[in-house]
Structure formats: C-alpha cells, structure tokens
Amino acid sequence: MARKSFIQGAVILGIAGIIIKVLGAFFRIPLANLIGDQGMGYYQTAYPIYVLFLTLATAGIPIAISRMVSERIAVDEYSEAHKVFRVSFILLFIIGITSASICFFGADLLVGAMGNPGAKFAMMAIAPALLFVPMQAAYRGYFQGMQDMKPTAASQVIEQFFRVVAGLFLAYFLIKYGRDLAAAGASFGATAGAVGGLITVVAIYLYKRGKLEANIERTKRHQSEKSSTILVKIFIIAIPVTIGAAIMPIMNAIDVGIVMRRLQETGWTYKAANSMYGQLTGMAGPLINFPQVLTQAVAMSLVPAVAAAYRQKDMTFLRENVQVGLRMSIIIGLPCAFGLMTLAEPIMLLLYPMQKQSAISAAPCLFIMAAGVIFLSTVQTLTGVLQGIGQQMIPVRNLLIGAIAKVIITYTLTGVEAINIKGAAIGTVAAYIIAATLNVVAVKKYTGAKFDLMLTYIKPFIAALAMSAGAWITHRILFGIMGNAMATIIAIGIAAMVYCIMLFITKAIKKDEIERLPKGKTMIRMADKFKR
Template identity: 85%
Template sequence: MAKKSFIQGAVILGIAGIIIKVLGAFFRIPLANLIGSEGMGYYQTAYPIYVLFLTLATAGIPIAISRMVSERIAVDDYFEAHKVFRVSFILLFSIGIVSAAICFFGAGQLVGAMGNPGAKFAMMAIAPALLFVPMQAAYRGYFQGMQDMKPTAVSQVTEQFFRVVAGLFLAYFLIRYGRQYAAAGASFGATAGAIGGVLTVIAIYLYKRGSLEHNIQRTKRNGGEKSSSILAKIFVIAIPVTIGAAIMPIMNAIDVGIVMRRLQETGWTYEAANSMYGQLTGMAGPLINFPQVLTQAVAMSLVPAVAAAYKQKDMHFLRENVQIGLRMAIIIGLPCAFGLMALSEPIMLLLYPMQRESAMNAAPCLFIMAFGVIFLSTVQTLTGVLQGVGKQMIPVRNLLIGAVAKVIITYTLTGVESINIRGAAIGTVVAYMIAATLNVIAVKKYTGAKFNFTLTYVKPVIATLFMAAAAVFVHRVLFGITGNALATLIAVGTAGAVYCVMLFVTRSIEREEIVRLPKGKTLLKIADKFKK
C-alpha cells in the first residue's frame, strides 16, 4: 500500500512540477520582454536573496515534519502527529516573521551589499512572501506525512498561478514609472502567490478537518511527547537538509556581487553590467532550470527504492536501481543539454523577440550553461541515492566543493574583458561537473555499483548527436522559408522524434525498462521493429 501511495504521490507532484515550470516560463519570458535586461537585473538581484532566506527558513523543516508525522501515523498515533504539525507551524510562523522583517526593513542594505542598490523596491516587494511560504510549508509537510500529495500539488500550482498573473499585471502597470518599480511589481507576484497558496492549503485543511479531528480525538491521551523534544528532533533532521539546499542560493547570491563588481572593474558601466547579469540569470537561466523537473522526478522515485533495498541489505537490487537511475538521468539530461546548445540563439530569439539584442547576447551564456545540464542531472539523481543509503552529508560536501570552485572561476574569468559574463556561466558548469564526479565516486564506494560505460554514456551520446544534427539541419533548411519562430519549433519537434527513435535503434533502453513505462507494451513492440 505504501508503495502504491508513493507512486501515486510522485506522479501527482511530477505533473504539478511540470505545470509550475510551464507557468514559470509564461512569467519570465514575457517579463523579460516587458522590463528588459535592466529590469531583470533588479529582479534577479532581489530574487536570489529571497530564495536564500526562504531556503534557510523552510528547506529541511517540511521534510522533517513529513517524516515525523509519517512515523507517528504508522503506529496509529494521529494525536502526536497533529502535535508535530502544531509545533512546527509555530516554529515556521516565527521564522517567517523574522525573515520577512529582515528582508523588508533591511532591503537597502541587502541589495547594496550585492552591488545593485536599484533593486531595493524589488526586495521590499518580495519580502512579505517570507511570512506566508513557511506557513504553507507546515501544512504541506503535514499532508505529505499522511502520504497525501494532492494538497501540496494543488497549493503549489495555485501559488504559481497567482504569482504569474499578479507579477505580470503589476509589472505592466508600473513600467510607466520606471524599470525599478516594474521589477518591484514583478517581485510582489511572489507575495501574491504565497498568499494564494497558503489560503488554498488552509481551505483544503478545513475541508479535511472532520476526518482528521476524528482520528486525533480517537488517539488523544494525556501527556505525550514534549514540544521541546519535538523541536529538537525537527532540527536534527532539518539542519543537514537545509545546509545542502542553501548552497546553491548562497552561490547565486555571491554571484551577484562578484559579477557586478568584476564587470565594472574591467570597464563596463553599471548599467551594462546589470543588463549582462539579467541576460545570464533572467533570460538563459530559466531554460536551464526547466529540465530539472524531469531529473528531480527520477531522484524522487529512486530514494525510496534505494532506501528499502539498503535496509533489507539487498545490494543486488540496490545497485540495479542505482544503475537504472543514473542512466535515466543521462538519457534525460543529454538531449536537453545538446538541444539547447545546438539551437541556443534561435531559441533565445524565439522566446525574446522584443529584446533581440539582449537575446543574442544571452545565447552564448545559454550555450555554455546548457552543457552543465548533464552534470546537474547526475548530481540530483546521485544525491537521491546517497540520501537513500544514509549518507546525506556527502552530496552537501561535494556541492560545497563545487561552489567554492565556482566562486574562484567566476571571479577570475569575469575579470577577463573578452570573457566577461560568460565566466559566470563557465563557473556554474564547473561546479556541477565537480559535484557530479565526486557523487559518482561516493556512490561507487558506498553501494558498490558499477556503471556500464557503453550502455550508460556511449549509446545515449550517439542518439543525442543524431538528434542535435537533425535540429540544426531542419532549422537551417526552414529558416529562410518560414522565419526563425516556426523553424525553431519544427526543429525542436523533429529533434525530439529523432531522439526517441535513436534510443530504440541504439538500444539505450532495455526491454524490462521499456515495459515499466506508460504504454510500455506498445513501446516495446515499436522497439522490436527497430531490432529487425
């Protein structure tokens, strides 16, 4: 039953994740066209600071809530499970108040330290979200502990919907007053979304209150675990997860200061440096983040399988899952990376037609960062493996090593005038490359897994090269006939079809894996035709 619940929950969260990313694209792309790279520079200065505070406030606590609630419900103790929820809600609400106050009243100092004082209003506008998002996290963790993923999925989609609508409307309304105010309007979208999300999850909680209250009263008793003990357990679980989740936001926040200062030191004006940073993070960045939805789904599905096999000491099954998980990550990451590289400029021009010059300037950054998708996919998947075998601090250490390397490389290369903003993109790729390599070494050490080089890398690479060649060929043939937009869309569709066919031709996916896919038997019949 638990296994069935997990699979259903993973599917629900996966679908929600895709919807959220699509909505995010509908937000960022029109926003960049509306407020330009200057406005995106203000927005992208405030947003990483917000994400950093949000990560520190909530990252590990929902996981701790979920685990502790689940443990208590497993022994039919709904009363103590609800007590965990109450204690954690008070904790998160308190953290939210402090975080929101710091970011609102200290907005000028925070963005000033990042070298971009023009982002003050954007920081103030996004600060209140730090009060409402932690409140959501408490409810989500509670429901997840009961293996009910629907409230989390629904509230996440609702939050993103309100964020997109409010953010774009306010940016459009405020652009007449200047790009700083338009960026602030876009930032307030996060606050509006957080309010919408928390109201949604509270409504779901009230709807389910009757059945919840019945079980709580049925298992109610005097005494029980002290609140201080619950708090201590929450922190023991949450702190390592929070440290790991905070590394990338910290790295991105540091990036702002390094990039802005180093670019200006090499002769670029403040306005030019701000625009270049907006091109990197506001235009190219969202495209790199989109494939993570799929690789996160792989990691999410892999963790319980690895954890169960490890606990049962079934090392053969564990290694089999590790091998399949990494191959799936590579099969997903490679086409995303090479597709974005092959069509970097056409894709940027397709998405940002009103910012043609900025789009063309951002294309080289997209080309470089796209290569990092391969390593990011590996990092995410193998982090799930290491968490499953109880080595959750190892991927944290590995990512930290990569982050230190990124700071050094970004500082060095952005100071080279001919490289400029591309140095930050190179630093990001190197960071993930280092973390991925160290994760592979750690997984081999702690699981004994051995990876078939030909099956894991060579065959998917062959399929990917055919795909990339098809994408470039189709775009070049159609560009002069249909223009860039239609040529790019057809090229992407053709590339996807070619890649799927080549996976079968190269036998990159084995028979038993095909059967496990949706419509697996039908796909297997198709695959068999290519073998004849």
C-alpha cells in the first residue's frame, strides 16, 4: 500500500464532527430550555450509563478492526482484512444484544444505584441504541482501516440528524406528562439515530461491494487465519483500549454519586444538587465536547496511518505523522480553550436565554473545564499513536492515574461549600493534565518523535492569546451597543479570523502541510495572491 497521510481523513472526520456538533447544539440547547435543569438531570443520569455501556461495547473493537485491517492491507492482504471484519461484526452483534438487554431490563436498578430514580424511563428509552451502534462500529472500523473516512463521516451525520429530530419531537410531545417522560423522549433520539446511521453505512458498503470483492478474490489464500486466532488478536488490542476508554465514563458515572451525595452533605437540597449537576454536565459539558470531536478525528485517522507505517517499518513517515498529529491537536485545542474561557458567561447566556440564572451559575464550570481542552486534545491524539504501534496499555495506565486523582480531588472539593460543583470540573482538568504529560513521555520513548517547542506550542499559544484579546475587546465594545447575543456572535467571528491570520503570521502551519489538505494547493495560491 502506498504512503497515505492521515490529514485528509482527519479533515473529513473533522468536518463531519462540526456538522454533528452544530446539530447537537440544535438538540441540547432547545432541550435544556424545554425541560430545564431538572429534566437535564434525569437525562444526564441515564446518558453516562449509556455511554459507559457503549464504550465497553464499541471503544476497543473498532480500533482493533481499523488497526488489523490497515496492517493487512499494507501488505496487500485484502481477503484477510475482510475476514477480520466478518468475525468482528458477529462479536459486536452479540455484545450489542447483551448491553441493550442489561440497560433496558435493569433500568430500575441502574438509576437507583446512581441515586436518581426519576431517570428510569430515560434509561429504558436509550437502551435499544446499544444494539444498533455496535453493528455500525464494525462497518466503520473496516472502512477506517482502509483509510476511507467518508462512510464513517456520512453515517455519523445521518445518525445525529435522526437523533436530533426524533429526540426533540418526543421531548416536546411528552413534556406535558412530566419532565421524566420528556427526558425519556429525548433519550429515545439516540435509538432512532442509531438505526439511521446503521442503514447509511450498510448502504455504502453495498455500493462499494463490487470493488471490495474484486480485491478480496485477488488476494484470497487457500489457508487463511482461523476465526479463533483473529478473535484472540482482536481482544489483545481491544481489551486494553476498551478499559482505557471506559475509565473516564466510569469516573463520570461515579461523579453522579459523589457530587449528588457530597453536595447534600454540605447542606444543598436534592433538587438543588440535581440542578447543579445538570448545569455542569448538561449545559457546560457539551461545549467542551465540541473541540473534542475535532481532535478525536485526528486520533481516529492516526491509528491506521501509524499502524501501516509501523507494519512497513517506515519510522521516518511514522514520526512525521506523530509530529503533525500533535501539532494539529494543539492548533485545534488552544483556540477552543482560550475562547471558551474568555467568553464563558456570554456564551452560556447566548445559548440558554430561557434559563438565565442557570446559565450564569454554569459559567464558572465552563471556564474551568475549558482549560482542560488543551490537555484532552493531547491525550486523545497521542492515545491514537500508542494504539497504532501496539502500546495500547500505556494510555490506559496513564488515564487511570489521572482518573484516580480526579476522584480524590472531586470528592474533596465538592465537599467544600464555597467550591461545590466546581470541584468536579477541577478534578476533570487535573486528570487530563496528568494523562497528557505521561502520554507525551511515552510517545517520545516508543517512537523517537521529537516535538519542536516553538512550532508545536509557542506559536499556536501566541496566536490563541491574540485571538482571546480580540474576542474580549470586541465583546466589551459591542455589549453596550447591541446586547450580549449579537456581541458574543460577532466576538466569536472576529476571534476566528484573528486566530487564522495569526497562524499564518507566526508561521505555525507549514506550507507543505496546507498542501495536504483538501483544496490545499488552492489555499496556497490564494494566500500568495494576498501577500502580493
């Protein structure tokens, strides 16, 4: 297989991620305004449990599929790559049935253990999604292994579209029957989306089937790997990845119990504690997930690219991908972090005008969590690198160390009345700082990659600092003239322009890297004309 950079795939997944998050905003923001922080408390109690089971079902196996398929295609073994897909699909189907059954029939027990029994119907409504999403994951992992990110991107966008439409419609229809049922209606959106996404990726597979089968027949061997051998290899890769991916959802699930109980122990009522938790996870949390989806696109594209280079022993190309991957994550993460910190309260008031007091209360949590975006970006990207070179246990260990620190810090600080819910946000940031630092050390050790301090960190930092100043000044000037909403929107637009200009002024992006982007050569020609 010819050398293939991960950048094109990362851009495709990144664009899909932006569309998904925009659609998500059309879901989360109206939903929070519709069902309030109490309803979001129910929704956010069921959702972390769903994410935990989903992580156990799909986090590791698609990565294993992607890596194993990429390694085989790198040496022209398309038939063996397809067998990996078939075996993993059966495995994921079985896991999906089991996970969905546990969450549906055990809903009472699960939400009761979390101390929020009102979330029962939300848990039952979201459970069927656990059957359909794993089946999607098998197809996505197969295409990602071929470094074809378009099927994944298309199915993700369709999945989110159906989730938004179905979830909001049902929440609106059921709100008259109570906030618990409205939260259940919103949760069912995930199930509707999973069905839509599965239909999409299967249709793409059938469309590409002719070309796939031609490659399979051309490379078919009389004696191929046994299914049992493939399963063992999948588990060797998938189990550590799954454990690592499950650590933070487990910590978030534990957060529910810690935060709810510790807040009540310091004098807050159950209703107040539930509302504060809804502000943290339902109002501030989704904004932190926006940059995360972009850096996750980088990580997902890195795994097959790094795995193929590692299989071919092309260490020069591997290091190049690692260096560019980390720089991309920093370039994405820094402006998101600085922007959210600078405009924390204005953004919250812009997004939640019908819940003004809750938005103001959630702003300090957003400010704190925004600082963690930079480190989360690093964690995700370098985890993809380590997984690609077969060192999947290392990011597990590093994140576990960070997660233990998070539990200790969250338990301690949420018990301080003056800090309260902000303690959970501080704990999360601390976890990402620790994991990011340890991942950088590990990647340097196992790949030999060296990171240019000026190019990787300082130049993007200068650009982000200038952007932050531009956003703050713009908002301060315009706030008294046109109010918060328009001032915030214009400030964000100005900030984006300032950051892009500063990246070029500081030369934080190399010319050859821009050329690898879709329409990159056109962008270079336009930039050259602008200079003249």
